[in-house]
Amino acid sequence: MFPPDFLRRFIRKRAPEAGTIRLQRQRIHILPTGTGILYAVTLLAMLIGAINYDLGLGHALVFLLASLALVSMVHCHKNLLGLKLRALENPPVHAGETAQFHLLAAAPDARPALEWRIDETPGEETPHPAQILHLPGNVETHFCLGMAARRRGWLVLPRLVVQSRYPLGLFCAWSHPWPEARCLVYPRPIFMPLPPGQPIGKSGAWPSREGDDDFAGLRERQSADSLRHIAWKAAARDGGEKPLLIKLFSGGAKAELWLDWTQLNVDVETRVSLLAGWVIRAEEAGYAYGLSLPGVRFAPARGAFHKHRCLKALALYAPAPGAAAARN
Amino acid sequence: MKRRLRFWRREGTVAPSLYLAHIHLPWLGAAVLTTTLPHIYHLPVWLAASIVSLLLYSAMQWRRGYRVTPAWIRILLVLLACAGIAFQYGFNPGRDSGVAMLAVLSSMKLMELKDRRDSVVLLMLCHFLLLTHYFYSQNLLTGLWLIFSTLIVTATLLHIHADARVSIRPLLAFAARLICQALPFMLALYLLFPRISGPLWGMPQDAYGARTGLGDSMSPGSISRLYDDDAIALRVQFSGVVPPRRQLYWRGPVFNYYDGRVWRNGDFSMRPPAVEKRGQPLRYVMTLEAHQRNWLLPLEMPDPRAIGLESRMSASGVLWSVQPILVRTRVEMLSYPDYRLEVNLSPNRRTDNLQLPENYNPRTRALAASWREETADPRQLAARALDYFQRENFFYTLDPPLSGANAVDDFLFNTRLGFCEHYAAAFVTLMRAAGVPARVVTGYLGGELNPIDGFLVVRQSAAHAWAEIWIAGEGWRRIDPTAAIPEDRVAADVRAARLITAPEFAGQAVGWLQQARYRWEAMNNRWNQWVLGYTPERQREILAALGLADPSLRHILLALVAVMGVLTLGFAFWLLYPRRAKPVDSALRVWQKALIWLRKNGVATPRWETPLALAQRLSARHPALLNLAQLVYAARYEGQTPKSASLRQALNAVKQSGGRPTANSGKSRA
Numbered sequence: 001m002f003p004p005d006f007l008r009r010f011i012r013k014r015a016p017e018a019g020t021i022r023l024q025r026q027r028i029h030i031l032p033t034g035t036g037i038l039y040a041v042t043l044l045a046m047l048i049g050a051i052n053y054d055l056g057l058g059h060a061l062v063f064l065l066a067s068l069a070l071v072s073m074v075h076c077h078k079n080l081l082g083l084k085l086r087a088l089e090n091p092p093v094h095a096g097e098t099a100q101f102h103l104l105a106a107a108p109d110a111r112p113a114l115e116w117r118i119d120e121t122p123g124e125e126t127p128h129p130a131q132i133l134h135l136p137g138n139v140e141t142h143f144c145l146g147m148a149a150r151r152r153g154w155l156v157l158p159r160l161v162v163q164s165r166y167p168l169g170l171f172c173a174w175s176h177p178w179p180e181a182r183c184l185v186y187p188r189p190i191f192m193p194l195p196p197g198q199p200i201g202k203s204g205a206w207p208s209r210e211g212d213d214d215f216a217g218l219r220e221r222q223s224a225d226s227l228r229h230i231a232w233k234a235a236a237r238d239g240g241e242k243p244l245l246i247k248l249f250s251g252g253a254k255a256e257l258w259l260d261w262t263q264l265n266v267d268v269e270t271r272v273s274l275l276a277g278w279v280i281r282a283e284e285a286g287y288a289y290g291l292s293l294p295g296v297r298f299a300p301a302r303g304a305f306h307k308h309r310c311l312k313a314l315a316l317y318a319p320a321p322g323a324a325a326a327r328n
Numbered sequence: 329m330k331r332r333l334r335f336w337r338r339e340g341t342v343a344p345s346l347y348l349a350h351i352h353l354p355w356l357g358a359a360v361l362t363t364t365l366p367h368i369y370h371l372p373v374w375l376a377a378s379i380v381s382l383l384l385y386s387a388m389q390w391r392r393g394y395r396v397t398p399a400w401i402r403i404l405l406v407l408l409a410c411a412g413i414a415f416q417y418g419f420n421p422g423r424d425s426g427v428a429m430l431a432v433l434s435s436m437k438l439m440e441l442k443d444r445r446d447s448v449v450l451l452m453l454c455h456f457l458l459l460t461h462y463f464y465s466q467n468l469l470t471g472l473w474l475i476f477s478t479l480i481v482t483a484t485l486l487h488i489h490a491d492a493r494v495s496i497r498p499l500l501a502f503a504a505r506l507i508c509q510a511l512p513f514m515l516a517l518y519l520l521f522p523r524i525s526g527p528l529w530g531m532p533q534d535a536y537g538a539r540t541g542l543g544d545s546m547s548p549g550s551i552s553r554l555y556d557d558d559a560i561a562l563r564v565q566f567s568g569v570v571p572p573r574r575q576l577y578w579r580g581p582v583f584n585y586y587d588g589r590v591w592r593n594g595d596f597s598m599r600p601p602a603v604e605k606r607g608q609p610l611r612y613v614m615t616l617e618a619h620q621r622n623w624l625l626p627l628e629m630p631d632p633r634a635i636g637l638e639s640r641m642s643a644s645g646v647l648w649s650v651q652p653i654l655v656r657t658r659v660e661m662l663s664y665p666d667y668r669l670e671v672n673l674s675p676n677r678r679t680d681n682l683q684l685p686e687n688y689n690p691r692t693r694a695l696a697a698s699w700r701e702e703t704a705d706p707r708q709l710a711a712r713a714l715d716y717f718q719r720e721n722f723f724y725t726l727d728p729p730l731s732g733a734n735a736v737d738d739f740l741f742n743t744r745l746g747f748c749e750h751y752a753a754a755f756v757t758l759m760r761a762a763g764v765p766a767r768v769v770t771g772y773l774g775g776e777l778n779p780i781d782g783f784l785v786v787r788q789s790a791a792h793a794w795a796e797i798w799i800a801g802e803g804w805r806r807i808d809p810t811a812a813i814p815e816d817r818v819a820a821d822v823r824a825a826r827l828i829t830a831p832e833f834a835g836q837a838v839g840w841l842q843q844a845r846y847r848w849e850a851m852n853n854r855w856n857q858w859v860l861g862y863t864p865e866r867q868r869e870i871l872a873a874l875g876l877a878d879p880s881l882r883h884i885l886l887a888l889v890a891v892m893g894v895l896t897l898g899f900a901f902w903l904l905y906p907r908r909a910k911p912v913d914s915a916l917r918v919w920q921k922a923l924i925w926l927r928k929n930g931v932a933t934p935r936w937e938t939p940l941a942l943a944q945r946l947s948a949r950h951p952a953l954l955n956l957a958q959l960v961y962a963a964r965y966e967g968q969t970p971k972s973a974s975l976r977q978a979l980n981a982v983k984q985s986g987g988r989p990t991a992n993s994g995k996s997r998a
Contacts, residue, residue, distance in 0.1 A: 025904070034445075035448045038452055039452065042452045042455055042456060043455075045456070046455065046456060046459045049459055050459065051524050053423075053463060054654075055459070055462040055463070056466060056859040056862050057462040057466040057471060057474060057859055058459050059523075059862075060471070060474065060514065060518055060859065061458055061459055061462070061474055061478070062459070063513075063514045063521065064474075064507070064510060064511075064514045065455060066517065067510035067511070067512075067513030067514040068478075068482060068506060068510045070513055070892075070896060071506055071509045071899065072506065074899060074903050074904070075506070075903070077900075077904070082906065108906070112490045112491040113489060113490050113491055134491040166489055167506065168485045168489060169448065169488070
């Protein structure tokens, strides 16, 4: 596996680079592989044989093979030279899922058998899975590198390794491109029943009946739901075996739901997870929901953007120093 | 320990780079096939058959979806092979048994390929097997096979490290390109790598296979067995004119002791005889094929001091190399065709050369004694003997009847059928019986001049035996009794006829077959001079010719490092220097040619203008441009790659149309 451990300390750490990275020869390293060393040992044995038995053609063969190795070294270097890499936007994931970093690689000519992976940090046990790519010339190729998203917040793409043993496997050239990329990690959601809604308008009914125009679907009934919305027909079909279902309607005036930090009284991470779960549920149920965190307040709304806004706020929520202690 | 292993293999993971695909296996099979195939020749039949069946088995395995053969079968097979090889070759490890083992193991390795590591090990075995071919043959064909098999093995190595979906042709093409790029480096290494003349240690007994040639002794049949052997014994390149055939006696071992059955060398004195050189010397370079003995085969009579090899001349005038000629050897020599050898013969040596076994060949002795009564002059006695061969009904044949206890008597009085050995032996016996010191000389006679490269080729079939008699005041004088046989008495034997009546080589009419053969041998000879005869001495010569006179090891190494460094830098620059990428599709390339032509003719072709827009703008002057533009579009956007012929046609149409456009039509919108 390249780079070998003993060499790591000598490779200069660079900062992540924005934009397109182009691999220049200064940052391409090369070393013989195990195969290369075996090859060298074989050649040495063959040379000794050729000298001992005075084989002119044997000399020629050994020199041809040695020259091939030399030539393949330059080709190996060339396989990485001028490679272009840039990072794309990455879709957010939830903590506990695998973040996919989307990357685009290109080269002026064909580059077979490039191995991409995320460089392991010294503490890590298992290396990240590698991705083998055969780049055709002149075309940007899209590929993804996965990385486990453990905690909410921004997951910054660590340094990468791109390596190539092409053409003969005797040498391994590698480089450490480090494109600037990050992936938003939403909190790991914990699903709990939604909190009771707050009445909107004058009717005080919740969910309001007046605007219920179009049947939009069914969901599992929760204790706070009105009896009027229960899908009795469905319940009759099931013979009462399954939980009761609630009919959902869209287009009408929605229930207004406040997901409030202060409604919960647990530690910060659990709170964040619970709120994230509520956000997802509320969005699924089609409620207008607002989010209120210390210092952040989103008015009730619906839709993908609102959901993202809320989850992002939760992902990036950092309690003010001392504030959490005071609240508990 | 585990920590240390991590460099090569991280536990618990098989990196994707180690993955071996099903499609890799035929390549590995091909690599094994090309490297073991030539060995089939000199392996015992059972071994060759088992290698072939192992290969077939692997091919079948591959067809059925490859699976590693169970360990017990593999172990059983290895044990069987070991036992068989031990039985065949004995228990002492030698060259042949090593090669056999290597060949079997590499074909067995095909049965247990698990990942890329196994295949790499297999390929290393293949590389080593390639080397072992040269134990047996190093000729031009083997050299060509070297290129081919290196190509296959390299392509295999390439295949398992590249995109597995690549098809055969581009893969082979890229491997060939790699080899071509490696050739200059190889040449530099070949010329400059300091050569050490082997062997580095004692070699197994079978290091050099049995090769025929002249022998230590002469008994009837020892030379004639060579007549069927067309192998080359030596090649000679004269620096001046090639001397006439009757001077081309290549002097080999001399025999002066006869025990009634076999002629041997009884003169072990290594004190060189006095050689009186007269006339102009002949200068030549001789390439001796390995014959495992020490004698060199110079033209009579060589100057022992002017030999480019550590050598000595024995008392009987045989030139001995200090080291046996174990490999093809190139020697510079100087010979004086006009010479006097050992004018003063000491009494001891005189007696030695009069030795005859008692109680053998009484009739011969009687005949010689009767001649002796007539004259004591060695010249007349010799003439008498030759006259006897001519006058009596002596025939030359390669199939003489077996002779009894008195071989010479039988030959001279009964059978009168024989070949050079019989004639030489009988002649020397007669001379000795008549009191003239005489001895048998063996060697080669004549040679074929290759008109292509001017080398004189002497084959084993030119082996010959002749006689020398000692004449007071004149020294040893060569007499070839076989030459006394009239041509019409040479038995109807083509080979024998060739030996006796071979025409002078000047003005020979050569057929195309002979011509082709000469050409081939000339090529082979050049090959030998450069590949096989490239010894430390020759390396020094070449380096001196390149201006590195008498270089030390350090200088050679420095030169090697410098040349390799320059070559590597040059190659890296050539390969890595960014070049403008060529358009991928042929239509676009032709379009760009058209643009260049238009620009040359003063038409502005701005970069932003699409082919169709340009063609429409210039449709008045260059109507043919429209056709070309449509072809370009077809190639680019409709996926219809046009034929190169139609592209060329369209380009020519553009060039013919319109001629030189006027300036304002072209530049109106630029």
